[in-house]
Amino acid sequence: MKRCNPAGADWHYVLDQTKFVLLNNLLNFYPAARPVAPWPISRIASPGMAERNQLLNEALAEHRLGLEQQAGLLAKKLQPLADGSYSLTLTAAERETLIQVLNDLRMGSWCTLGQPEKLEPPSGPATEEELIARAIMEVTGYFEYCLIAADLGHA
């Protein structure tokens, strides 16, 4: 996936057939792998923090509902081109939404794997669920890189 108009107002990307299938499936897969609030809002107990933690979880759940609706709309922005590739044109806000959707999937997959400290290949037999979670982490990481790294001058 490559950005095609670095000087343009919108964010315009071109994807080949393989990247289209991957991104389209990720967007339609969302929110199958949901994070399970792995971290509390504070590491130090203080008055009112339980309520703030509950508010955080409620805000995240509500935000995720919004992302779920927008993920489907983002998938519809993948448009076929004459040469067999696909275009994706995003506003700045839509680009941020896509990054949030992708990282939500990535974090959810990490939770599925048991929140390992090191993301190493499995040393023993892995379940189908674990293999899928690892694949989602890799693919979402690829698209996050495409969306962000070039903008930071790292691509």
Next chain:
Amino acid sequence: MDSASDPVQRPQPHQPEAACSPVSTYEVVCWDDPVNYNDLLTHVFMQVFNWSQSVAEQHLSELLAKGKSVLVTAPPETAEFYVHQLRYYQLHATMEPAA
């Protein structure tokens, strides 16, 4: 999709504080974690705090060296707002009472 809706909200200039909050200021802390890429962290810092890439990367360097970076110190409601914004991107952000 409503392109006018901004997934990154900005805090209001004068957030009302909880009248009986015993802690006056909190540090918004971002912790190192094994999931989020460095470029993502830099990007999110720039988006949420409207920082330059240079400032964002300074905080990233501190986070990588020390395991955490204090991003801002703010009143409770503002700190909570920033934690929510960072969590929408799945960053490991917390609010801790300022020393």
